[in-house]
Amino acid sequence: MGSDSRKERLPSVLLGSKGHQVRYRNRPYERAKGFGVLLQSYTTMLVQKALWFERSLFVSTLLGLAGTAIASDILSVAFYAKEKNQLYDFISANGEIDYGCRPVVMAAEGEHKLHAVISEEHYDHFKRNLDPEVVRVETLHNLNKRQTATAPIGKGDRFKGGKVAPRGLGTRKPSEYAAIQSAGILNADEVYTAMKGLEKEYGMPLFTTPHKTFEGATVIGGVANKAEKLKKDKQYIYFISGIHARERGGPDNLIYFISDLLYANEHRKGLTYGNKTFSNKDVKTALGAGIVFLPMTNPDGVRHDQANSNLWRKNRNPASARPNEPLSVGVDLNRNFDFLWDFPKHFNSTVAPASTNASSQAFYGTAPFSEAESKNIASVYDQFPNIRWYIDVHSAAGTLLYSWGDDVDQSHDPKQNLNNPAYDGKRGIVEDSGYKEYIDQADWDKIRLQANRTTEAMSSVGGRDYVPQAAVGLYPTSGATDDYAFSRWHTNKNVNKVYGYTLEFGYPTNFYPTSEEYIQNIIDTNAGFMEFILTAVEIGLKD
Structure with missing residues (x-):
């Protein structure tokens, strides 16, 4: 192997x-x-x-x-x-x-x-x-x-170059879902024109990230809030999706959710996702939290997967590719962040939270942030320095994962922490007591409360059950976006503390949902996003 x-x-x-x-x-x-x-x-x-x-x-x-x-x-x-x-x-x-x-x-x-x-x-x-x-x-x-039987990829441009704004499911009757279902999953171009449509219809500010991808794509983001003038230090929520190209529907989930918020705010409506409802007051509270989002963080990979339907996961950077080994193209972006990235050094030798093998689906790249896409995701923290709550949207497991992902959480021994070199080579054995990752008890309580509330909301929709759990689960990971988000403050107290999560929508290994699953995934995740923001406001957006 x-x-x-x-x-x-x-x-x-x-x-x-x-x-x-x-x-x-x-x-x-x-x-x-x-x-x-x-x-x-x-x-x-x-x-x-x-x-x-x-x-x-x-x-x-x-x-x-x-x-x-x-x-x-x-x-x-x-x-x-x-x-x-x-x-x-x-x-x-x-x-x-x-x-x-x-x-x-x-x-x-x-x-x-x-x-x-x-x-x-x-x-x-x-x-x-x-x-x-x-x-x-x-x-x-x-x-x-x-x-x-999977949902088709959309043809053409339903948003007509940005002249038409998307509208989500939360402001529609179930009888109207068929139009979105029949149009299929947003193609890569439509993700961009949808963003332009939201900008045109609601004045939603757009921004570009600084690094072009290997194929020359620019990753764009949006900011949804109630303020007439964008204040970068007043945005506290950060959502991304599309980091793993094959996990279809992630960008759609985010775009339709933001569309719902903006439409409901302008038309003074609430939102309904299955059995879960939110008032117009809830909508205004959510927008008041300030939401920064990158709906498609790996555009090269998404285009490749949509063109070939080959379950492509990584980006398309060929820097580490080997002759006659097509799987060696690309990096797993969710192993490329500066969180214990050098896993052969930081982890026990019997575990492999990522891979040094370029042909692996979990190839970690040549250095932390070696990839334009991971650098773009991290750059948002510099542009919006007071972000406090973060979700990386994935499929397909039906879980909401919270830090830590390198080892089991514990709150009694602060010396056992990711920055302590004395524990290099000891991390990652979840069964043992030799090392467990320190987390402050107050943070742990907040993180679990958020995870419980969000998954309860998603489960109450009526589609399926969602489970909250620590990201380490049974086996560790390194270089992931959620742990990087939470680890930034633990490494540098001059930056804002961010509580990072990974939301896994859908059913296990159903990376290509059916049309019915596609609609249900939008409903499930949008209820979860809404509850996540409301709970974040309740717990706190600032120190």
């Missing part, structure tokens, strides 16, 4: 986490000092499979030179185990598997499940070799077959 700069790795399907075993049909393979102990007779076969998987997880035209859809053998699966630590072992042994935004483990009728996207050949391998009494794998659906 590729190699890591800190060590040569044998096929990750053979590796277990330190002190544990991953059992393959009653044949245990144990990791000793970070390396797998293999049965010699299996080495050649599994090396070949690992190399095949790395190079052939998706079709060979991911560079975009010849567009194609998802390969016919890409499956959405779930791994099941009775104990969480069994899935932890599995993730440690199979770090290069595509777990979506990050590994998320959920309760499942007396056991635990972990969603992933894998090839049919890799699925067959796991079926043959995993001991189902420990970890078993089951198919959820074939993504290629499911793709025929």
Whole structure:
């Protein structure tokens, strides 16, 4: 499954986490000092499979030179185990598997499940070799077959170059949803013209971020508030979406939410999302908080994914690409932020919260903020220095994640913190007591209150249940936007403290929603955005 700069790795399907075993049909393979102990007779076969998987997880035209859809053998699966630590072992042994935004483990009728996207050949391998009494794998659906039922990408420009403003679902009757549903997911150009339409219709200020993407795109943002004149120090809410290109509908969720707020404010209306309603007073309160948003932070990746329907996740920067390895194009932007980015240094050697392998879906880049897109997202904190609450919109898990993501939270030992080099090499083992990430108890209480309120609002809509949880979950991450947001103040007390979250809408691995799911995702997230802002106002926008 590729190699890591800190060590040569044998096929990750053979590796277990330190002190544990991953059992393959009653044949245990144990990791000793970070390396797998293999049965010699299996080495050649599994090396070949690992190399095949790395190079052939998706079709060979991911560079975009010849567009194609998802390969016919890409499956959405779930791994099941009775104990969480069994899935932890599995993730440690199979770090290069595509777990979506990050590994998320959920309760499942007396056991635990972990969603992933894998090839049919890799699925067959796991079926043959995993001991189902420990970890078993089951198919959820074939993504290629499911793709025929997914929501289409919009054609043309429904906003006519910005002459027409978008209008969301919260100010419409359910009978009117069909127009948005039939028009499909916003194409990349429509994200820009929608923003121009909001500027024209409501006078919403737009701004450009300073760094052009590899393909020359400019990332634009908007500011929604009640003030007649923009005051950059009076904006306290920051939302982004579209950082992972394949997570379709993220930009739409944000644009339609802002559209709802502006329309409802001008027409003195409230908002209705399924069973959840908000008054016009709530609308004015939300706008009064000042909302900065970047609806499409990875335009190159979004364009590529929409053109090819190949589940493209990263940006399109080829700086680290290798010949004949199309998967090596691009960086996972959500591993490129300056939060414990140098994971081989900061984390225990048995965990991989990101990847040094350019072909990995979680490739972390060449340096923190090596990418234009991540620098653009961070630049907003400089433009709007008093931002206090932040959401990075993703799919697809049905969760709201809060800091920390590198290890389990604790509030009793402030020495165990991200800036203390004494704990380098000890982070990331969520099962142990050797290191846990410090968080002030007052901050912890605020963060959890916000997460609980927001997910309760989303669940009350009537579409599905959403779950609040710490970002570390079962397995750590590094370089993520939400942890970067919260860590800024912990590293430099001269900047504002920001409470960072990741909202994962939709159902696990449904990166391409059906038309019905697309509408439900808008409703769910918009209710969540609204509750998030109102709760932020209640908890506090300032020190």
